[in-house]
Amino acid sequence: EVRLVESGGGLVKPGGSLRLxxxxxxxxxxxxxxxxxRQAPGKGLEWVGRIKSGGATDYAAPVKxxxxxxxxxxxxxxxxxVSSLKIEDTAVYYCVAVVNGSPxxxxxxxxxxxxxxxxxx
Amino acid sequence: EVVMTQYxxxxxxxxxxxxxxxxxxxxxxxTNLAWYQQIPGQAxxxxxxxxxxxxxxxxxxxxxSGSGTEFTLTINSLQSEDFAVYYCQQYNYWPPYSFGQGTxxxxx
Numbered sequence: 001e002v003r004l005v006e007s008g009g010g011l012v013k014p015g016g017s018l019r020l021x022x023x024x025x026x027x028x029x030x031x032x033x034x035x036x037x038r039q040a041p042g043k044g045l046e047w048v049g050r051i052k053s054g055g056a057t058d059y060a061a062p063v064k065x066x067x068x069x070x071x072x073x074x075x076x077x078x079x080x081x082v083s084s085l086k087i088e089d090t091a092v093y094y095c096v097a098v099v100n101g102s103p104x105x106x107x108x109x110x111x112x113x114x115x116x117x118x119x120x121x
Numbered sequence: 122e123v124v125m126t127q128y129x130x131x132x133x134x135x136x137x138x139x140x141x142x143x144x145x146x147x148x149x150x151x152t153n154l155a156w157y158q159q160i161p162g163q164a165x166x167x168x169x170x171x172x173x174x175x176x177x178x179x180x181x182x183x184x185x186s187g188s189g190t191e192f193t194l195t196i197n198s199l200q201s202e203d204f205a206v207y208y209c210q211q212y213n214y215w216p217p218y219s220f221g222q223g224t225x226x227x228x229x
Binding site: 035037044045046047049050058059060061094100101105106107108109110111112113114 | 153155157159163164165166167170171176177208210212215216217218219220221222223
């Protein structure tokens with residue numbers, strides 16, 4: 001059974017930092033492309049960024065330079081370091097795996113339950 | 122960036138009826154399109170990928186169609202558990218993978 005369990009969310013002041021984690025199990029993590037998607041309260045889904053197997057990363061424009069995605073294949077864990085946080089970064093952050101897809105067909109087939117990051121003074 | 126537009130924003134349908142949700146891309150995304158269902162308080166769930174392929178475990182009453190810039194998600198014989206928000210997403214051009222703003226399917 002595929003499981004993605006996020007942790008690390010919380011309340012942080014503007015300008016602050018957090019590190020989100022996603023513990024993965026039940027699939028070949030080392031081969032999977034992993035993503036972070038966020039959802040502001042009452043809003044739609046927004047792709048944050050992706051890390052390929054091997055470690056190459058891509059980011060959405062609103063977070064580029066402030067957020068960093070990394071992975072530890074030995075621990076089958078995905079990370080999202082969020083820095084220089086803004087009020088508008090307040091959202092539930094979902095860890096998303098491409099398990100059955102492929103680099104040519106990278107649909108998001110498994111989602112974690114999400115972790116809430118609240119940016120407020 | 123490819124902009125995904127979903128319409129209508131809200132759709133009111135009675136249980137047992139059929140609903141049709143639409144998604145338009147600002148440029149062709151071929152068939153690199155997915156549909157997700159999000160029940161309030163839950164994470165999104167993959168329903169359809171490659172525009173028309175049902176994900177494992179998705180009931181046959183869900184079907185997707187389209188290619189290029191126009192896509193449709195059809196739900197036949199609506200069940201109570203189908204009332205949710207539905208998002209389309211293109212993965213033909215990245216970054217970013219862009220989502221539509223969602224269609225809320227509500228009980229009439």
